[in-house]
Amino acid sequence: MRILLLFLLVLLNAWLSDYLVENPDFYQLDAYTWESDEFRALRLGEAAAGLDTLDMDGLTSAMLAAEYDLTDADAEDLDPPAVNMALSRRPAEYRKLRNAYETIFADLRYFPIPLSENERTPPAVYENGWLDRRTYGGERGHEGCDIMGTALPRGSYPVVSITDGVVEKVGWLEKGGWRIGIRAPHGLYLYYAHLYDYARDWKEGDPVAAGQLLGFMGDTGYSAVEGTTGNFEVHLHVGMYLRTDHYDELSVNPYWVLKWLEKKRLKYNY
Template sequence: MLSSIEDYRESKDTFRELKISDHAMKQILDFTKNKTNSFNKETIDIITFNMLMNNYSINNNSRLLFQLNDINGISYLKNSEVYRDVYEKYNTIFKDIRYFPVPKDLTGEADVTYENSWKRPRTYGGNRIHEGTDIMASNNKAGYFPVISVSDGVVEQKGWLEQGGYRIGIRSESGAYFYYAHLASYNEELEKGDVVTAGTNLGFMGNTGYSKVVGTTGKFDVHLHFGIYLDDNGKEMSVNPYWVLKYLEDYKLYFNKNTQ
């Protein structure tokens, strides 16, 4: 267990992995009698405590502890700087998420897949690491899959980025920045500063980017790059979206391409 802020700072990379399985998340939500995809204070407390006790990794075989007030030393832990900081970060990540960012195709003609590609090497623009999850379209067709907001929030960024192509960024009510990149097109009704609700269409999945020339396509397969960023004492910090997406698998909206 991490007991000091020094230990916590040294473990930031481990924290950023965000390793909490969907099965463990369901156990926690079941215990708090919170069957919907929303997170209350008790839920976040249990996530925080168990992640600290298990070195930021909860899998399907982890022994989860639920009765926080009965655990020896919990009062000390909950009053510590480490606990408060980690609690706020988990609250920021999880409190506002509602839906998987790509709806399911009712026609069954295509689907999406993704894997844990966190920190895999990327070379465009120089050597760097992948700070997100790529959600791939099985039909590799730009403009086919809609992309929706996973949360309520405000449109903070919209426009072209050399690496991200057409991208849009939504700041949630709790402060998480959700980043949607490589879009084929936007929801033209949305502008910076607009308020959106979870499930709002942001645009369509594409393969734009990897160029300074606005509108460049075809440098890679069609996919959505989905990223999550937090404020960490005034600095931007990315966290691994893979585990969030695994949880949101049970909360997909639907679309029918034949009726669009």
């Protein structure tokens, strides 16, 4: 009898591990998946970043199936599947993850640096520097994306709001310099740092429209002394944060989000 039970247990175990290997989206999903490092890296890839509109079910399913890395995915991989196993087996967890993606993408309208109407103005450039090493103020990972504007003097590149929203924080921060933080309607917090100057005298609670001029790209920060410049190259630091069950500010990688937004750039004369 005991031997039979043991045999059954071994069988069950083998079946279960096969099942999990064959169904990564089931395995990848729990109540706090959306607080994981894999989720936070937001590896959209070129195919997803190239789509005009992102379907949230397609994105959620594709991310689950590809273990949160769509950098090798095709556009077809993002079609909403007819039957989504993760949704049918774990609806609450699936919705949580989908909501997290919705919080991030629902309010995005414009790339933060408009193109110049002047063809000779060099465009601002950026790379994926997510969690790169930083040492000012202690050893840490870089929680954001830096859009570099070294081709022009500080204060030249305009910075516009990516979303509608409300000014939640504004003023000097030791690490961020002149910064402004905007809460978008679905809950995403967007942090724009190292500004040369503000476009106007922003106050907490001010409403902001997507595409509205916030200020100008600069190199302020890395000092307790207000207005300090020159401690690094001229750039806009973009940070994106979610409020989750366990974190007030959970940073997510803006790099692929910015790639997706490149199709949506305003034109300014500068």
